[in-house]
Amino acid sequence: MVFDPATLTYNEAGLIPAIAQDAENGDVLMMAWMNAEAVAKTLETSRVTYWSRSRQAFWIKGETSGHVQELVEARVDCDRDCLLLLIRQTGAACHTNRRSCFYTALRDGAEVELMAPEAD
Template sequence: MAFDPASLKYDAAGLIPAITQDTGGAVLMMAWMNADAVARTLDSGRVTYWSRSRQAFWVKGESSGHVQRLIEMRVDCDRDCLLLLVEQEGPACHTNRRSCFYTAIRDGEEVEIMAPLAG
Protein backbone atom coordinates (compact mmCIF):
# COMPACT_ATOMS: atom_id res chain seq x y z
CA MET A 1 0.00 0.00 0.00
CA ALA A 2 1.42 3.38 -1.00
CA PHE A 3 1.92 5.90 1.79
CA ASP A 4 0.13 9.24 1.59
CA PRO A 5 1.20 11.99 4.06
CA ALA A 6 -2.41 13.21 4.03
CA SER A 7 -3.41 9.93 5.73
CA LEU A 8 -1.82 11.09 8.98
CA LYS A 9 -3.78 12.81 11.75
CA TYR A 10 -2.47 16.35 12.06
CA ASP A 11 -3.48 18.78 14.81
CA ALA A 12 -5.57 21.92 14.23
CA ALA A 13 -2.44 23.75 13.03
CA GLY A 14 -1.73 21.00 10.48
CA LEU A 15 1.21 19.59 12.47
CA ILE A 16 2.21 16.17 13.75
CA PRO A 17 4.86 15.47 16.43
CA ALA A 18 7.96 13.64 15.20
CA ILE A 19 10.19 11.87 17.69
CA THR A 20 13.71 11.37 16.39
CA GLN A 21 15.82 8.40 17.47
CA ASP A 22 19.32 7.42 16.40
CA THR A 23 20.32 4.00 15.10
CA GLY A 24 21.57 3.04 18.58
CA GLY A 25 18.12 3.62 20.09
CA ALA A 26 18.76 6.95 21.84
CA VAL A 27 15.92 9.47 21.63
CA LEU A 28 17.45 12.65 20.22
CA MET A 29 14.65 15.18 19.96
CA MET A 30 11.02 15.96 19.21
CA ALA A 31 9.95 18.46 16.60
CA TRP A 32 6.95 19.17 14.39
CA MET A 33 6.22 18.27 10.79
CA ASN A 34 3.43 19.18 8.43
CA ALA A 35 2.40 17.10 5.39
CA ASP A 36 4.89 18.92 3.14
CA ALA A 37 7.75 18.33 5.61
CA VAL A 38 6.86 14.62 5.72
CA ALA A 39 6.87 14.46 1.92
CA ARG A 40 10.15 16.42 1.63
CA THR A 41 11.81 14.13 4.17
CA LEU A 42 10.71 11.02 2.31
CA ASP A 43 11.73 12.47 -1.06
CA SER A 44 15.17 13.75 -0.03
CA GLY A 45 16.22 11.44 2.81
CA ARG A 46 17.20 14.57 4.79
CA VAL A 47 14.92 15.19 7.76
CA THR A 48 12.85 18.33 7.29
CA TYR A 49 10.74 19.77 10.11
CA TRP A 50 8.32 22.68 10.33
CA SER A 51 9.57 25.50 12.54
CA ARG A 52 6.62 26.94 14.45
CA SER A 53 8.60 30.00 15.54
CA ARG A 54 9.85 30.87 12.04
CA GLN A 55 6.81 29.49 10.18
CA ALA A 56 9.21 27.89 7.71
CA PHE A 57 10.72 24.54 6.76
CA TRP A 58 13.78 23.55 8.75
CA VAL A 59 16.13 21.02 7.18
CA LYS A 60 18.05 19.63 10.14
CA GLY A 61 21.72 20.46 9.78
CA GLU A 62 21.29 22.99 6.97
CA SER A 63 23.05 25.71 8.96
CA SER A 64 24.80 23.71 11.72
CA GLY A 65 26.07 20.80 9.64
CA HIS A 66 24.46 18.40 12.16
CA VAL A 67 22.54 16.51 9.50
CA GLN A 68 19.90 13.85 10.10
CA ARG A 69 19.69 11.23 7.35
CA LEU A 70 16.45 9.28 7.41
CA ILE A 71 16.81 5.53 7.84
CA GLU A 72 13.12 4.80 8.41
CA MET A 73 9.91 6.66 9.18
CA ARG A 74 7.34 4.91 11.38
CA VAL A 75 3.72 5.84 12.07
CA ASP A 76 2.14 5.09 15.46
CA CYS A 77 -1.09 3.09 15.78
CA ASP A 78 -3.28 6.22 16.00
CA ARG A 79 -1.48 7.82 13.02
CA ASP A 80 -0.97 11.01 15.07
CA CYS A 81 2.75 10.72 15.84
CA LEU A 82 5.86 9.81 13.86
CA LEU A 83 9.07 8.07 14.86
CA LEU A 84 12.06 8.97 12.70
CA LEU A 85 15.01 6.61 12.82
CA VAL A 86 18.03 8.60 11.69
CA GLU A 87 21.75 8.61 11.21
CA GLN A 88 22.74 11.70 13.22
CA GLU A 89 25.86 13.65 12.35
CA GLY A 90 27.09 15.62 15.39
CA PRO A 91 24.78 16.80 18.19
CA ALA A 92 21.01 16.87 17.65
CA CYS A 93 20.33 19.59 20.22
CA HIS A 94 21.01 23.30 19.70
CA THR A 95 22.75 23.23 23.12
CA ASN A 96 25.51 21.09 21.53
CA ARG A 97 24.33 17.93 23.30
CA ARG A 98 23.73 14.62 21.56
CA SER A 99 20.08 14.67 22.70
CA CYS A 100 17.60 17.36 23.68
CA PHE A 101 16.58 15.14 26.62
CA TYR A 102 19.52 15.96 28.88
CA THR A 103 17.59 16.94 32.02
CA ALA A 104 16.26 14.29 34.40
CA ILE A 105 13.84 14.84 37.28
CA ARG A 106 15.21 12.96 40.27
CA ASP A 107 13.70 13.24 43.73
CA GLY A 108 11.90 16.40 42.65
CA GLU A 109 15.08 18.06 41.38
CA GLU A 110 16.23 18.81 37.85
CA VAL A 111 19.58 17.17 37.13
CA GLU A 112 21.60 17.60 33.93
CA ILE A 113 22.64 14.11 32.90
CA MET A 114 24.46 14.97 29.67
CA ALA A 115 27.22 17.51 29.14
CA PRO A 116 27.64 19.45 25.90
CA LEU A 117 29.90 17.78 23.36
CA ALA A 118 33.50 18.98 23.24
CA GLY A 119 34.57 21.01 20.30
Protein backbone atom coordinates (compact mmCIF):
# COMPACT_ATOMS: atom_id res chain seq x y z
CA MET A 1 0.00 0.00 0.00
CA VAL A 2 1.48 3.34 -1.06
CA PHE A 3 1.38 6.07 1.60
CA ASP A 4 -0.33 9.37 0.80
CA PRO A 5 0.21 12.28 3.26
CA ALA A 6 -3.33 13.45 2.44
CA THR A 7 -4.68 10.42 4.35
CA LEU A 8 -3.46 11.88 7.66
CA THR A 9 -5.74 13.93 9.90
CA TYR A 10 -4.51 17.52 10.11
CA ASN A 11 -5.82 20.23 12.46
CA GLU A 12 -7.78 23.29 11.28
CA ALA A 13 -4.46 24.97 10.32
CA GLY A 14 -3.51 22.01 8.13
CA LEU A 15 -0.85 20.78 10.60
CA ILE A 16 -0.07 17.53 12.38
CA PRO A 17 2.15 17.14 15.45
CA ALA A 18 5.37 15.21 14.87
CA ILE A 19 7.36 13.78 17.77
CA ALA A 20 11.08 13.24 17.11
CA GLN A 21 12.54 10.25 18.95
CA ASP A 22 16.14 9.03 18.91
CA ALA A 23 16.09 5.80 16.90
CA GLU A 24 18.98 4.31 18.86
CA ASN A 25 18.07 4.92 22.50
CA GLY A 26 14.39 5.92 22.43
CA ASP A 27 14.88 9.39 23.94
CA VAL A 28 12.08 11.80 23.06
CA LEU A 29 13.87 14.84 21.63
CA MET A 30 11.25 17.32 20.49
CA MET A 31 7.80 17.97 19.05
CA ALA A 32 7.12 20.21 16.08
CA TRP A 33 4.47 20.67 13.41
CA MET A 34 4.30 19.39 9.83
CA ASN A 35 1.92 20.02 6.98
CA ALA A 36 1.30 17.52 4.17
CA GLU A 37 4.11 18.97 2.06
CA ALA A 38 6.60 18.78 4.97
CA VAL A 39 5.64 15.14 5.49
CA ALA A 40 6.18 14.43 1.78
CA LYS A 41 9.54 16.29 1.72
CA THR A 42 10.73 14.40 4.81
CA LEU A 43 9.84 11.02 3.30
CA GLU A 44 11.40 11.98 -0.03
CA THR A 45 14.73 13.31 1.31
CA SER A 46 15.11 11.63 4.75
CA ARG A 47 15.96 15.15 6.09
CA VAL A 48 13.29 16.01 8.61
CA THR A 49 11.34 19.04 7.42
CA TYR A 50 8.88 20.84 9.69
CA TRP A 51 6.49 23.74 9.20
CA SER A 52 7.38 26.84 11.21
CA ARG A 53 4.19 28.43 12.47
CA SER A 54 5.97 31.66 13.42
CA ARG A 55 7.77 32.10 10.08
CA GLN A 56 5.07 30.44 7.96
CA ALA A 57 7.81 28.57 6.11
CA PHE A 58 9.43 25.17 5.86
CA TRP A 59 12.14 24.46 8.38
CA ILE A 60 14.65 21.73 7.54
CA LYS A 61 16.07 20.71 10.90
CA GLY A 62 19.78 21.52 10.99
CA GLU A 63 19.79 23.70 7.87
CA THR A 64 21.31 26.63 9.75
CA SER A 65 22.48 25.04 13.03
CA GLY A 66 24.06 21.88 11.65
CA HIS A 67 21.97 19.88 14.16
CA VAL A 68 20.53 17.61 11.49
CA GLN A 69 17.74 15.09 11.91
CA GLU A 70 17.96 12.12 9.55
CA LEU A 71 14.77 10.09 9.26
CA VAL A 72 15.13 6.40 10.02
CA GLU A 73 11.41 5.58 10.09
CA ALA A 74 8.11 7.42 10.30
CA ARG A 75 5.14 5.99 12.19
CA VAL A 76 1.49 7.02 12.18
CA ASP A 77 -0.63 6.74 15.33
CA CYS A 78 -3.94 4.86 15.44
CA ASP A 79 -6.04 8.00 14.86
CA ARG A 80 -3.75 9.17 12.04
CA ASP A 81 -3.45 12.58 13.75
CA CYS A 82 0.11 12.37 15.09
CA LEU A 83 3.46 11.22 13.72
CA LEU A 84 6.38 9.58 15.48
CA LEU A 85 9.67 10.22 13.68
CA LEU A 86 12.50 7.85 14.57
CA ILE A 87 15.62 9.83 13.77
CA ARG A 88 19.39 10.04 13.92
CA GLN A 89 20.14 13.35 15.64
CA THR A 90 23.39 15.22 15.02
CA GLY A 91 24.02 17.71 17.85
CA ALA A 92 21.31 19.21 20.01
CA ALA A 93 17.65 18.85 19.05
CA CYS A 94 16.47 21.85 21.08
CA HIS A 95 16.97 25.48 20.07
CA THR A 96 18.38 26.02 23.60
CA ASN A 97 21.30 23.79 22.56
CA ARG A 98 20.14 20.88 24.71
CA ARG A 99 19.89 17.30 23.49
CA SER A 100 16.12 17.31 24.14
CA CYS A 101 13.44 19.99 24.40
CA PHE A 102 12.07 18.04 27.38
CA TYR A 103 14.76 19.13 29.83
CA THR A 104 12.49 20.38 32.63
CA ALA A 105 10.78 17.98 35.04
CA LEU A 106 7.90 18.91 37.31
CA ARG A 107 8.65 17.34 40.69
CA ASP A 108 6.87 18.02 43.99
CA GLY A 109 5.43 21.28 42.66
CA ALA A 110 8.77 22.57 41.41
CA GLU A 111 10.54 22.78 38.07
CA VAL A 112 13.80 20.85 37.94
CA GLU A 113 16.28 21.33 35.08
CA LEU A 114 17.48 17.89 33.97
CA MET A 115 20.22 18.87 31.54
CA ALA A 116 22.38 21.87 30.76
CA PRO A 117 22.98 23.20 27.24
CA GLU A 118 25.64 21.36 25.25
CA ALA A 119 29.00 23.05 24.83
CA ASP A 120 29.67 24.36 21.33
